[in-house]
Amino acid sequence: MFAVTILGNNSAIPTLDRHPTAQVVTCNEQLLLVDCGEGTQLQITQYRIRRSKLRYIFISHLHGDHYFGLIGLINTLNLMGRTEPLSVYAPPELEQIIQLQLDCSGTILKFELSFVPLLPGYSGLILEDKDLRVSCFPTQHRISCFGFSIEMQKRKRKLIPEQAKAYEIPAAYFSKLQEGADYQRKDGSIIKNDWVTLSPGKAKRYVYCADTIYDVNLLPWLKDADMMYHETTYLHDLEDRAAERYHSTTVQAASLAAAAGVKKLLIGHFSSKYTELQPFLDESRPVFANTDIAEEGVSYIV
Ligand SMILES: [Zn+2]
Numbered sequence: 001m002f003a004v005t006i007l008g009n010n011s012a013i014p015t016l017d018r019h020p021t022a023q024v025v026t027c028n029e030q031l032l033l034v035d036c037g038e039g040t041q042l043q044i045t046q047y048r049i050r051r052s053k054l055r056y057i058f059i060s061h062l063h064g065d066h067y068f069g070l071i072g073l074i075n076t077l078n079l080m081g082r083t084e085p086l087s088v089y090a091p092p093e094l095e096q097i098i099q100l101q102l103d104c105s106g107t108i109l110k111f112e113l114s115f116v117p118l119l120p121g122y123s124g125l126i127l128e129d130k131d132l133r134v135s136c137f138p139t140q141h142r143i144s145c146f147g148f149s150i151e152m153q154k155r156k157r158k159l160i161p162e163q164a165k166a167y168e169i170p171a172a173y174f175s176k177l178q179e180g181a182d183y184q185r186k187d188g189s190i191i192k193n194d195w196v197t198l199s200p201g202k203a204k205r206y207v208y209c210a211d212t213i214y215d216v217n218l219l220p221w222l223k224d225a226d227m228m229y230h231e232t233t234y235l236h237d238l239e240d241r242a243a244e245r246y247h248s249t250t251v252q253a254a255s256l257a258a259a260a261g262v263k264k265l266l267i268g269h270f271s272s273k274y275t276e277l278q279p280f281l282d283e284s285r286p287v288f289a290n291t292d293i294a295e296e297g298v299s300y301i302v
Contacts, residue, residue, distance in 0.1 A: 001026055001027075001028055002025075002026065002027055002028075002152045002204050002206070002301070002302040003025070003026045003299045003300060003301045003302060004023055004024070004025050004026075004206060004227065004229070004266070004299065004300045004302065005023065005024045005025075005026065005047060005049065005297075005298070005299040005300075006023055006266075006268065006294040006295060006296050006297070006298055006300075007019065007022035007023060007024060007040055007043035007044065007047065007049075007296060007297075008020045008021050008022040008023075008035075008037045008039070008040065008043060008296060009021070009268035009269065009270060009293070009294045009295065009296055010037075010065075010268075010269070010270055010272060011065060011231075011233050011247075011269045011270060011271050011272065012063070012064075012065045012271075012272065013065075013272040014037070014038060014039060014065075014272075015272050018270065018272075018296065019037060019038075019039050019040075019043055019296060020037025020038055020039070020064075020065035020066070020068070020069075021035040021037045021060075021065060021066050021268070021269060022034070022035050022036050022037050022040040022043060022069065023035065023208070023229070023294075024044075024049050025150055025206065026299070027131045027132045027150070027152055028131045028152075029053065029131075030053065030055055030056075030131050030132070031049065031050065031051075031053040031054045031055065032054075032055070032056045032057070032058065032132075032134075032150065033054055033056070033057045033058070034057075034058045034060070034148060034208050035058070035059060035060055035066040035067070035210075036057060036059065036066070036067055036068075036069040036070045036073060037064075037065045037066055037067070037068060037069050038064070038065070038068040038069045038072075039069055040069035040070075040072075040073055041069060041072050041073040041076050043296070044073070046297070047297050051073075051076075051077065051080075052080075052082065052084070054077075054086065055084070055085075055086065055087070056086075056087050056088075056089065056127065056134075057070070057086065057087070057088045057089070057090075058088075058089045058090070058134070058136075058146075058148050058208075059088065059089070059090035059091070059094060060139075060145055060146050060147065060148070060208070060210035060211065061091060061141060061143055061144060061145035061146065061210065061211060062090075062091050062093060062094060062097075062143060062144075063141075063142075063143065063211065066210075066211070067090070067094065070088075070094075070098065071098055071101045071102075074086075074098065074102075074109070074113065075107065077111070078107065078109050078110055078111065081110065082110065082111045083110060083111050084111060085111060085112040085113075085114065086111060086112070086113050086114070087114050087115075087116060087127075088113070088114070088115050088116070089115075089116045089118060089126055089127070089134075089136070090115065090116075090117070090118060091117070091118055091120075091144055091146075092115075092117035092118070092119065094115065095115040095117070098113075098115075118136055118144075118146050120138070120144040121138050121144075122136065122138065122146075123135070123136060123137040123138060123221075124136070128153075129153075130153060131152065131153055132150060132151060132152055132153055133150075133151045133153060133203075134148055134149065134150050134151075135148070135149045135151075135221075136148050136149075137149065137218070137221045139209060139210050139211065139212035139213075139215065139218065140212055140213045140215050140217075140246060141210070141211045141212055141213070141246045142245070142246045145210050145211055145212065146210060147207065147208055147209045147210045147212070147218065147221065148207070148208045148210075149205060149206075149207045149208075149221055149225070150205065150206045150207075150208070151203050151204070151205045151206075152203055152204045152205075152302070153203060154200060154203060155200040155201070155203070155204075156178040156179065156200060157177070157178050157179070157180055157193070157197040157198065157199065157200050158178075158197060158198040158199075158200060159174055159177055159178055159196065159197050160196055160197060160198060161174075163195060163196040164177065164196045167183070167185075167191045167195070167196060168185070169183050169191060169196065177193060177196055177197055178197065180193055180197075181193060183196075204226045204302045205224075205225045205226055205227075205302070206225065206226065206227045206228075206229075206302045207221060207222055207225040207227075207228045207229070207262075208228075208229045209222075209228065209229060209230045209231065210231070211231055211233075211246070211247065211269065212230075212231065212246070212247075212248060213242070213243060213246045213247065213248060214242075214243075214248050214249070214252035214253075214255075214256065216256070216259070218256065218260075219256070219259060219260050222256065222257075222260035222262055223260050223261065224260070224261050224262065225260065225262045225263070226262070226263050226264065226302050227262065227263065227264045227265075227266065227300065227302045228257055228260065228262040228264070228265055228266070229265075229266040229267075229268065229294060230248065230253035230256060230257065230265060230266075230267060231247060231248055231253065231267070231268060231269035232248060232249060232250045232252075232253045232267040232268070232269065232270065232280055232284070233245070233247035233248065233249075233269050233270065233271050234247060234248075234249050234250075234271055235249060235250055235274070235279055235280065235283060236249050236250055236251045236283050239251075239252070247269075249283075250267065250280050250283035250284045250287075251283060251284070251287055253265065253267055253284065254267075254283075254284040254285075254287035254288035254291060255287055255288070257288040257291070258287060258288045263290065264290045264291075264292070264300070265284070265288050265290060265291040265292070266291075266292055266293075266294040266300060267280055267284060267291060267292070267293060267294060268293070268294035277293050280293060281293060
């Protein structure tokens, strides 16, 4: 299972029906939170996300609409008796901000909270475990800002059930086959794994582009991604305003998706001035057909 659930799709000012940026990435049994705008913990409750499974949090940059929900979430996890460690990957100043809030309220955490600083301009691998690999890359925004590339580690091999049955392999052994094991029959003969399974194919990859101006320098990070999220704060007619404020438009995001050859584009971070989101799709799809609005509460399979 590799999916992205949208918790917030709005930019700076929250509205009653759209929240600031936050996304949950489900990678097998693990949950990752990408950005944590104000109200994220309520969205987590609303959409029944299992917060106890949350292990890693990635914060793209320190504009408030991307992290103001973090202290609230941490406090709630503590009140609920969390003991498992939690790692936050973020610009270095965030550690001081959170620590000050904890100190001033005399809060002592019952779980280990660690910060991994993302230094300005850094790109490369920041996390690798049995399920996933995460890299970060700088985007061009008003302050230091990062995108994240999340790759699901090797998936299980695909079983060919007819073949496995033809070789009389018991169904109880199928999960071992999917993990790559050969099968030994009672007479000692070996059934090779690749006679009964297919390769799992390329690892799937989701790229989150955070807040950014239109920037072709991002292309190497986006190339051939299975799904990409790109902000579209503004519609096409406000291209100049987007550039001034280091944001992007529909046509820009869709052009980048087309140039990168990604399979799917999710758009979000909509300016609060817009009440209707349909025009965002109407402008993006002619440039890149497989575009969807990042809708709150919806999970998109990578
Ligand atoms: Zn921003």
